[in-house]
Amino acid sequence: MTTLRQLEYLISVVATGSFTRAAERLHVTQPALSHQMRALESALGGPLLERLPRSIRLTPLGRAVLPHARAALAEAERLHAVARRTAGLDEGELEIAAIYSVSLGILPPVLRAWRRKHPGVRIRLREYPHADQLQAAMTAGRADLAVGPTPTDWEGPIRELGVEEFALLLPADDPLANSPTGTLALTELADRAWVHYSPDNGLADLLDRVCAQAGFQPQAAIRAEQTSAVPLLAAAGLGPALVPANIVPPEFDGVALRPNPPIRRTLTAYTRTRPDRLTAAFADLLAHQACVAPTRLPLARPTGAEVHPQVG
Incomplete structure (x- = not known):
């Protein structure tokens, strides 16, 4: 059975490039780290790392497993954050993902309003150049909430913000x-x-x-x-x-x-599953305060069919 600790060990070994340095970072002995890595490889059906004289490299199986290991740890961290929020703690960290134009246009005033309401909550903003990359990042568990064009074939909740x-x-x-x-x-x-x-x-x-x-x-x-x-x-x-x-x-x-x-x-806010209270509160503020279609530019007078491209 694969454990989160084993996944954490794998990520640390890859990040440091060494079993010795990973063991020091994790405050465990090198034999204990090696034992857990062998157990993980046994559970997954093959070697994950190739041990070289002065470094390590991922095997094809290791390269396939690593993104899922990172996503699993990120999801576990969010699980603990959800538990703290449910307990009524107005602190922690909210991870927002957005395409470049959204982080330039509609997000700054919303983030300013959020900061006034929830000064104890840290915001981590992840920016992506393309809507496909944004959706892939959300699928991989890299943020609590995504803001961008309507995602394709998305099974989680989607909230429309405006046109x-x-x-x-x-x-x-x-x-x-x-x-x-x-x-x-x-x-x-x-x-x-x-x-x-x-x-x-x-x-x-x-x-x-x-x-x-x-x-x-x-x-x-x-x-x-x-x-x-x-x-x-x-x-x-x-x-x-x-x-x-x-x-x-x-x-x-x-x-x-x-x-x-x-x-x-159309711009939307979307999550993988039903949002927790803090994420839902940010989505509410976003829906009410985001200036998706500013009125200070001259209004167009349509003479033909509108274009609705759904890319970021």
């Missing part, structure tokens, strides 16, 4: 910046080179998809690694950009227009 609007960004002196309706069709920008996103950013997929639906493929003048840099690059005149409207800073030095037809996606 996120997207904005087109141009420099202030762009000939198309003076739209009388505050809107602009993507086709007007078909011959432009765009401020695009790096391929691992989910917004790169979104931009490619909506432009393809408009009948063209966006050319990249520059690809940004950081989502937060895109408004700055657009305002500097490197090309038009498509961003969630809620990440456009109040002091933005360019012009933000609504795409026509509008581009929107």
Whole structure:
């Protein structure tokens, strides 16, 4: 039978690269550590580690087992946190996972409000560039709550937060910046080179998809690694950009227009199982205070079907 202690021993040996250093970190004897590792390998049906003269390396079985071992320990830690919260202790740590644009746009004011209400609860924020990576992290047990686009084939609870609007960004002196309706069709920008996103950013997929639906493929003048840099690059005149409207800073030095037809996606908060009281309280605050679709940008006047791409 596999135990959490054995999984902890495996993770420590891999992290330190040595049975001796792992034993010192765990405050156990090396023979006791080796005995538990042999018991774990016996239970799992094969060797997990290859012992080299000056280091260790994972076997194929070890590489397959390690992520599940980490997830099991993380889940056990959360189990203890849930027990403390249920006992009425307003302390501990809440782990939130989000895509980059969410951590830039809707989360900061929510986290500020949460801090005022629950100063004893620490928040750990994990950020991911793509909605698929966010969902994989939640599946692996790396956070209590995920915030991002609606996950696919998700069996746990999902709470809808609202419909996120997207904005087109141009420099202030762009000939198309003076739209009388505050809107602009993507086709007007078909011959432009765009401020695009790096391929691992989910917004790169979104931009490619909506432009393809408009009948063209966006050319990249520059690809940004950081989502937060895109408004700055657009305002500097490197090309038009498509961003969630809620990440456009109040002091933005360019012009933000609504795409026509509008581009929107639904944002959600989701968990693996029914959330404990602390996680549920954060989700409630998120649902009530998150500014998913800001009103300070000009409102688009739809003339056609809306686009609902579900990527991060």
